[in-house]
Structure formats: structure tokens, C-alpha cells
Amino acid sequence: MSQEQTEQFFRKLSFIRLFESHLLEQFSWGKLSGTTHTCIGQEANAVGITASMGRGDVVFSNHRCHGHYLAFTDDAFGLLAEIMGREEGVCRGWGGSQHLCRDGFYSNGIQGGIVANAVGAALAEKHAETGAVTTVFLGDGTLGEGLVYESMNLAALWSLPVLFVIEHNGYAQSTPTRLQLAGELEARPRAFGIPTLSLASNDADAVHAAVAPLFEQIRAGEGPRCFVSHTYRLGPHSKGDDHRDPAEIEARRTFDPIRLYRTKLPETRATEIEQANQNRLAEIVNRLAESEGS
Ligand SMILES: Cc1ncc(C[n+]2csc(CCOP(=O)(O)OP(=O)(O)O)c2C)c(N)n1
Numbered sequence: 194m195s196q197e198q199t200e201q202f203f204r205k206l207s208f209i210r211l212f213e214s215h216l217l218e219q220f221s222w223g224k225l226s227g228t229t230h231t232c233i234g235q236e237a238n239a240v241g242i243t244a245s246m247g248r249g250d251v252v253f254s255n256h257r258c259h260g261h262y263l264a265f266t267d268d269a270f271g272l273l274a275e276i277m278g279r280e281e282g283v284c285r286g287w288g289g290s291q292h293l294c295r296d297g298f299y300s301n302g303i304q305g306g307i308v309a310n311a312v313g314a315a316l317a318e319k320h321a322e323t324g325a326v327t328t329v330f331l332g333d334g335t336l337g338e339g340l341v342y343e344s345m346n347l348a349a350l351w352s353l354p355v356l357f358v359i360e361h362n363g364y365a366q367s368t369p370t371r372l373q374l375a376g377e378l379e380a381r382p383r384a385f386g387i388p389t390l391s392l393a394s395n396d397a398d399a400v401h402a403a404v405a406p407l408f409e410q411i412r413a414g415e416g417p418r419c420f421v422s423h424t425y426r427l428g429p430h431s432k433g434d435d436h437r438d439p440a441e442i443e444a445r446r447t448f449d450p451i452r453l454y455r456t457k458l459p460e461t462r463a464t465e466i467e468q469a470n471q472n473r474l475a476e477i478v479n480r481l482a483e484s485e486g487s
């Protein structure tokens with residue numbers, strides 16, 4: 194990684210954290226309505242994986258989509274406006290936090306539904322010979338949806354250019370994985386002959402290094418791949434609901450992806466980037482406040 198790439202990764206990681214912390218604060222003050230799911234603690238996947246994407250690539254994401262969206266599009270204004278239900282939003286305020294659609298990025302809160310959509314999109318890209326890779330992000334809890342397996346089956350059978358990313362954060366809402374998942378998680382995609390790589394790291398560089406070859410293999414026409422990220426959600430499932438043992442969450446803060454990554458930069462440079470991110474968010478917030486009702 195060049196110094197420039199390292200700074201770019203940190204800029205993205207810390208901006209996603211800042212943006213989502215702002216959302217949780219706004220919800221707690223009753224300033225936002227509807228719901229939201231933050232990826233606090235899982236940002237390394239958003240940044241490390243989207244870094245392998247190029248023009249024309251396609252992303253399907255789920256309810257926990259802000260990090261993926263920001264890392265892929267960098268459209269923070271459109272996202273915040275969308276979550277506020279504003280006309281300036283990426284979907285004119287109709288989609289909200291979970292239903293985004295822009296430039297090859299699609300998200301939807303129906304668990305499993307997006308997996309079939311992603312495989313269909315990959316089929317279309319293959320027929321059109323665009324060379325695009327379609328990536329779909331899903332959680333461990335979503336492995337309880339049968340549609341995931343129908344989708345994996347067809348992706349493998351038709352050798353489609355799709356990357357399945359399973360973000361295993363240990364929970365589906367408040368249900369721990371061990372209470373809902375039988376057998377070994379990785380055995381599931383492998384059962385369809387999908388080469389599957391597992392990683393337990395919140396280091397965005399490590400995620401990027403692991404996933405980049407998968408993109409190359411897919412682009413070379415080798416068919417689907419699966420990446421399983423064993424990670425952890427440091428924030429609540431949604432706006433504040435959390436039934437986990439606080440000691441467990443505290444112990445996992447050591448592996449906070451922002452904290453881990455910050456150490457790769459000189460302290461002064463990390464602080465400068467954080468300050469620039471704060472200024473950027475403040476400008477967006479002010480712009481939206483000024484245009485409200487106009
Ligand atoms: C088909 C469907 N069933 C139930 C829900 C409600 N729901 C929203 S998030 C969630 C848990 C998902 O867990 P997981 O796939 O592990 O993702 P995580 O929230 O951990 O990122 C559930 C059950 C839903 N959105 N869609």
C-alpha cells in the first residue's frame with residue numbers, strides 16, 4: 194500500500210464511522226424517523242472490498258448498507274439527504290436508510306432477496322459481456338433464507354461473475370450464530386462448488402489483500418467466489434436495541450477497525466484527516482439545514 198492509499202483508506206474508514214455516529218445521535222434526539230442499521234465495527238469490509246471495484250461493477254447490499262454505499266460512491270450528501278427523507282436524497286427521500294439505488298449500487302432490507310437480485314444482475318452482465326463483477330453483501334443470519342442457496346446454485350452452475358460476501362458478525366439481531374446456524378458456515382457455499390475464502394480481521398488492508406485475488410479470478414471468467422469475513426458489530430443492531438453482554442462488546446473494541454487502522458499513520462496526519470472529515474460532514478449538515486423547506 195502506498196502512503197496515499199493508506200490515507201485514502203483511513204479517510205473512508207473514519208468518515209463512515211463519523212457519518213453513522215451522527216445518524217445514531219440524530220435518532221436519539223428524535224431528529225430522524227424510520228429506522229437505521231449502522232456498520233460500526235465492520236467498516237474494514239466496506240473499504241477493503243470496494244477498493245477492488247472499478248467502473249461498471251455492481252454492488253448489492255442489505256439493511257446495513259451505509260458503509261458499502263459511502264465506500265463505493267462517496268456520495269455522503271445524497272445519503273444523508275435520503276435518510277432525512279429529503280428531495281435531494283439519492284432516491285429523492287423515498288428509499289431511506291435501506292433502499293438505495295445509484296450508479297450500480299442497490300440495497301434492500303429484505304434478507305436474502307438481494308442475493309437473487311445480485312445473481313440475476315451478474316447473469317445480465319455476463320450476457321452483455323461487460324466484464325463487470327457483481328458483489329453481494331449478506332449477513333450470517335441471512336443464511337437462514339432458502340433463496341440464498343437457490344441463488345448460489347445458479348451462480349455456480351452458470352459460472353456467473355459474482356462475489357458473495359458473508360459478513361459474519363456473530364449475531365442476527367439478538368440471536369447469536371451458534372443458536373441459529375448448524376454445521377460450518379463456509380461449508381455452505383462450498384457445497385455448490387464455490388471457492389470460499391475466510392478471514393478473521395478488521396484490518397482493511399488485510400481484507401483488501403484477501404479479496405483482490407477473488408476479483409481477479411472472477412474477472413478472468415472463473416465463476417463465483419465467496420468471501421467470509423468473521424467480524425463484529427460494535428454498535429447496536431439498529432438504533433439502540435442491544436441485548437449483548439457489555440463486557441463482550443468492550444473486549445472487541447481492541448479490534449475496532451478504525452482504531453487498528455489509525456496506527457498506520459503518523460498521529461498528526463490521522464488527526465488532520467479526522468478534522469477534514471468532520472468539516473466535510475458539518476458542511477453537508479449545514480447545506481441540508483439551509484435548504485430545508487426551500
Ligand atoms: C426476510 C426478512 N426477514 C426478517 C427481517 C428482519 N431483520 C432485519 S435485520 C435481521 C437480522 C439479520 O441478521 P444478519 O443477516 O446476520 O445481518 P446483520 O444484521 O447481523 O448485519 C432481521 C431478521 C428482514 N429484514 N427480512
Ligand SMILES: [Mg+2]
Nearest residue numbers: 332333364365
Ligand atoms: Mg449478523
